[in-house]
Amino acid sequence: MTKEFSVQTIVTILKRVLPADSGTLALHEPSFEGNEWLYVMECLDSGWVSSAGKYVDRFEQMLREYTGVKHAVAVVNGTAALHICLKLVDVQPGDEVLIPALTFVATANAVHYCGAIPHFIDSSRQTLGLDPVKLEEYLQEIADVRKDGCWNRRTGRRIKAAVPMHTFGHPVDLDALAAVCQRFRLELVEDAAESLGSFYKGKHTGHWGKVSALSFNGNKIVTTGGGGAILTNDEALGRLAKHLTTTAKVPHAWAYYHDMVGYNYRLPNINAALGCAQLEKLPQFIERKRALVEVYRQAFADVESVQVFTEPPFAKSNYWLQTLLLDERCADYRDELLDATNLAGIQTRPAWTLLHRLPMYEECPRMDLEVATMLEKRIVNIPSSQKLTITSIF
Numbered sequence: 415m416t417k418e419f420s421v422q423t424i425v426t427i428l429k430r431v432l433p434a435d436s437g438t439l440a441l442h443e444p445s446f447e448g449n450e451w452l453y454v455m456e457c458l459d460s461g462w463v464s465s466a467g468k469y470v471d472r473f474e475q476m477l478r479e480y481t482g483v484k485h486a487v488a489v490v491n492g493t494a495a496l497h498i499c500l501k502l503v504d505v506q507p508g509d510e511v512l513i514p515a516l517t518f519v520a521t522a523n524a525v526h527y528c529g530a531i532p533h534f535i536d537s538s539r540q541t542l543g544l545d546p547v548k549l550e551e552y553l554q555e556i557a558d559v560r561k562d563g564c565w566n567r568r569t570g571r572r573i574k575a576a577v578p579m580h581t582f583g584h585p586v587d588l589d590a591l592a593a594v595c596q597r598f599r600l601e602l603v604e605d606a607a608e609s610l611g612s613f614y615k616g617k618h619t620g621h622w623g624k625v626s627a628l629s630f631n632g633n634k635i636v637t638t639g640g641g642g643a644i645l646t647n648d649e650a651l652g653r654l655a656k657h658l659t660t661t662a663k664v665p666h667a668w669a670y671y672h673d674m675v676g677y678n679y680r681l682p683n684i685n686a687a688l689g690c691a692q693l694e695k696l697p698q699f700i701e702r703k704r705a706l707v708e709v710y711r712q713a714f715a716d717v718e719s720v721q722v723f724t725e726p727p728f729a730k731s732n733y734w735l736q737t738l739l740l741d742e743r744c745a746d747y748r749d750e751l752l753d754a755t756n757l758a759g760i761q762t763r764p765a766w767t768l769l770h771r772l773p774m775y776e777e778c779p780r781m782d783l784e785v786a787t788m789l790e791k792r793i794v795n796i797p798s799s800q801k802l803t804i805t806s807i808f
């Protein structure tokens with residue numbers, strides 16, 4: 415029997431399937447169940463807590479092995495990773511960079527740090543990320559492809575790169591986007607901050623971009639406290655990424671010589687130690703997240719006007735954040751639902767405010783953002799921690 419939509423119905427279902435919590439049940443909590451204590455303690459005991467030590471190398475090697483991408487450079491956070499990714503593909507001041515309007519603000523900020531201008535693109539209902547079909551049609555309309563790259567006819571600026579983001583862990587249609595980028599001479603950079611453990615057509619995300627960025631912030635699927643990484647299959651870019659993120663110091667036994675303006679973006683050893691222990695658990699985390707979406711799917715199966723978002727057919731997602739999509743006619747109840755769930759001790763949140771509506775980005779170029787606007791009104795993220803499927807009673 416189908417149940418009619420009401421805010422109360424949703425709260426009741428969430429209460430039923432989620433474990434009782436004395437405080438507030440968080441949207442996403444990290445799990446430390448493995449060697450975290452051991453590895454971090456070893457850093458403290460040995461004194462190697464900062465910018466030298468074995469865990470950074472080990473963490474980078476584990477990332478390479480897990481993702482299959484040939485080079486991984488660990489950095490202080492995902493935003494720094496994105497910043498360097500854009501530098502690596504030579505985004506210059508005054509360039510435009512195509513990014514989704516529906517993403518975390520870091521994607522746009524990294525573009526701004528390069529002196530470049532974010533240019534907002536619409537999303538696809540199927541992936542929640544950049545829509546390759548709409549992007550292609552739009553570029554046909556506004557862009558000229560010349561020998562020296564892609565130019566925006568309307569603004570007179572070069573469009574240098576596109577940065578798709580794998581929303582809540584769900585991969586965008588990478589083959590289609592890569593084809594568009596190739597046709598329009600755009601560099602492809604993946605904001606894979608949310609998609610560690612997500613695969614597109616059997617291959618880990620992060621392979622399609624010339625360079626890609628990961629994040630290990632406290633709320634991501636794997637955390638180093640704060641941290642990020644740059645991935646690339648290009649050896650020269652991998653070396654340059656390491657150089658740029660370690661103050662561009664030329665290796666020497668005692669001399670301090672720097673040959674570029676570099677960044678102090680290296681991940682400290684103590685954070686990498688935490689990351690090594692977390693990566694050992696990643697396959698288990700993903701299994702639990704994929705079990706959780708099944709629980710939610712069953713729980714909401716017969717509720718009208720609410721869908722549990724599931725991965726596109728070409729993807730195997732890490733389901734980093736679980737997502738309810740309200741039907742158009744229920745979108746008006748979104749805020750009421752957010753209030754009621756948070757009041758009931760179940761942390762939920764809406765999607766990010768679309769970036770073109772933030773004061774610092776409202777003058778930036780953008781296409782028609784119909785789908786992103788619709789998604790923004792209808793997305794509600796619900797508790798997603800990996801621990802939920804072990805402690806609860808289903």
Ligand SMILES: *Cc1c(COP(=O)(O)O)cnc(C)c1O
Pocket residue numbers: 491492493494496517518520521579605607608629630631641642
């Ligand atoms: C988390 C995240 C980042 C980077 O975040 P940091 O907190 O700097 O590690 C970038 N883009 C997206 C889409 C993210 O979700």
